[in-house]
Amino acid sequence: MKISTDHQQVIDAAQRFSKEVLRPAAEELDRSERFPEEIYAEMGKVGLFGITVPDSMGGAGLDCLAYSLVMEELGRGYSSVADQCGLVELLGTLLGAHGTEAQRTTWLRPLLLAQKRGAYCITEAGAGSDVGGVKTTAKRDSNGWVLSGSKLWIHNAPVADVALVLARTDPNAGKRGMSIFVVDCDLPGVRRGPKEHKMGQRASQVGELHFDEVRLSHGALLGIEGRGFHMMMSVLEKGRIGIGALAVGITQAALDASVEQAKTRRQFGQAIADFQSIQFMLADMAKDAEAARLLVRSAAMKIDAGEDATKAASMAKCFAADAAVMHTSNAVQIFGGSGYIRGYEVERLFRDAKITQIYEGTNQIQRMIIARKLLA
Numbered sequence: 001m002k003i004s005t006d007h008q009q010v011i012d013a014a015q016r017f018s019k020e021v022l023r024p025a026a027e028e029l030d031r032s033e034r035f036p037e038e039i040y041a042e043m044g045k046v047g048l049f050g051i052t053v054p055d056s057m058g059g060a061g062l063d064c065l066a067y068s069l070v071m072e073e074l075g076r077g078y079s080s081v082a083d084q085c086g087l088v089e090l091l092g093t094l095l096g097a098h099g100t101e102a103q104r105t106t107w108l109r110p111l112l113l114a115q116k117r118g119a120y121c122i123t124e125a126g127a128g129s130d131v132g133g134v135k136t137t138a139k140r141d142s143n144g145w146v147l148s149g150s151k152l153w154i155h156n157a158p159v160a161d162v163a164l165v166l167a168r169t170d171p172n173a174g175k176r177g178m179s180i181f182v183v184d185c186d187l188p189g190v191r192r193g194p195k196e197h198k199m200g201q202r203a204s205q206v207g208e209l210h211f212d213e214v215r216l217s218h219g220a221l222l223g224i225e226g227r228g229f230h231m232m233m234s235v236l237e238k239g240r241i242g243i244g245a246l247a248v249g250i251t252q253a254a255l256d257a258s259v260e261q262a263k264t265r266r267q268f269g270q271a272i273a274d275f276q277s278i279q280f281m282l283a284d285m286a287k288d289a290e291a292a293r294l295l296v297r298s299a300a301m302k303i304d305a306g307e308d309a310t311k312a313a314s315m316a317k318c319f320a321a322d323a324a325v326m327h328t329s330n331a332v333q334i335f336g337g338s339g340y341i342r343g344y345e346v347e348r349l350f351r352d353a354k355i356t357q358i359y360e361g362t363n364q365i366q367r368m369i370i371a372r373k374l375l376a
Contacts, residue, residue: 001297003069010066014073017046022077029080029203030348033195035159036203039081044114048074048085050092052238057096058109064238064300068245072293075249079352080203082249086242087155090235091118091164094180098223098231103182107162119160119185121151121209122232129365131166131229132175136211138167145221147181147189147214157207158195160185165211166228178228181220189214200351237299237309239360240317244296247320247356248289254324254331254349255285261335278334285327292320311373318366321356328353 003011021039029036043049051067053059060066067089074082088111095108110116127133136149147167151157163183170177183190193208223231259282262273272278299312331346332339339346357363 001294007066007069010062011069011073013046014048014070015076017043017048018073018077022074022081026078026080026345026348027343029078031342033197033202035205036081040084040117041114043081043084044112049088049114050096050112051085051089053089053092053096053108053112057092057104058112059092059096064241064303065297067238068241068296068300071242071245072249072252072296075246076253077249078203079246079250079356080201082246083155083201083204086239086246087118087120088112089242090120090239093235093238094164094222094231095182097234098180099182100219102219103222107182111162116161117156117159119154119156119163119209121154121163121165123153124149124151129362131232134166134168134178136165136167137171138169138179138181138216140169143215144218145181145216147183147211147216150208150210152193152208153196153206154209156205157209158192158205160209163190163209164222165209166232169225169228173226175229176226179225180222180228180231181216182222183211183214183216183220185209187214187216199354200348201355202351236360237303237313240313240366241296241299241303241309243356243360244292244299244313244316244320247317247324247353248292248296250324250349250353250356251285251289251292251320251327254328254346255282255289257346257349258282258285258331258334265336272334281330281334285330288323288327292316292323295319311370314361314366314369314373317356317360318363318370321353321363324353324356 047060050059051062051070052064055061071082074085095104111118122131124135138145138147163185165181165183166178168177169179189212191210196206262278263271265272295316299309299316302309302312328350332350335346338344
């Protein structure tokens with residue numbers, strides 16, 4: 001797949017940021033589990049937020065392929081930080097496509113400049129893979145809306161300034177009875193749960209957001225009432241491509257580390273790279289990383305061409321995530337005992353990879369989508 005000169009410049013810029021900023025900070029951030037404020041601010045300055053948001057709205061104005069290239073390189077550096085790029089991309093896409101001028105001025109531009117932090121709120125105790133199970137409600141009154149309910153496992157919940165919240169506005173209309181609201185997290189009635197302590201991607205803050213009869217103005221509604229489910233779903237293809245690309249970056253980082261280890265570690269008087277069993281593991285890593293990369297880029301190009309990318313995005317995300325989990329495990333094996341020790345990159349990569357099989361739709365859901373498309 002030929003990459004244009006413009007896209008190669010995107011790769012080079014993201015690669016430099018990943019190498020010079022992310023990789024040196026990854027171990028400390030993983031250990032401390034703190035939000036990387038200084039890196040977040042720098043990402044806003046160098047234009048790593050809102051890759052596909054039109055430049056007239058403050059974004060980079062690039063295509064989905066460029067977004068996938070950025071996510072791969074950031075995932076190669078540290079996936080917790082790559083997640084921030086992906087999160088702002090989804091929020092920016094929704095606000096850019098459906099937001100009012102007031103909503104864009106108040107929230108979109110500050111998000112793209114890293115002056116504000118956002119959260120994307122769908123998941124509830126009974127609504128994970130089944131988005132239709134959302135119980136959070138927004139009831140209209142004379143002054144606007146009253147929002148009630150709880151969201152859990154929400155990225156940036158402990159640090160968010162604004163949340164895009166999917167809520168049920170018509171309890172009898174199923175998926176057509178959901179709407180999205182732009183919620184200032186400093187409003188009375190918004191409560192944050194404690195930060196969760198995760199297995200991997202530990203610098204990406206996750207927690208609960210509770211809405212206790214939060215009063216919202218009429219202007220808090222994003223887009224058209226009753227179209228919230230479809231609006232949220234419309235960005236998931238791009239989200240899955242982003243996570244697929246992030247997973248490719250993790251696999252590539254594991255391959256890079258494993259090749260270096262195989263060349264330098266000696267056993268039985270020779271480099272372990274001389275053993276065919278190690279060679280086969282490296283070969284499988286390389287071929288699956290390349291296959292995942294091509295699937296992700298092909299799906300991104302379908303979006304850019306205006307084609308239906310549903311199946312392609314699910315295939316890319318599913319394959320890339322499974323490959324990342326399998327091959328980071330193999331990287332730990334190649335490193336032997338040291339690969340199991342905290343502080344070694346492959347140990348962190350192994351933990352970071354697992355969530356890619358779960359968020360943006362579990363890989364079981366991706367297989368259902370693929371099969372449904374095949375059998376339609």
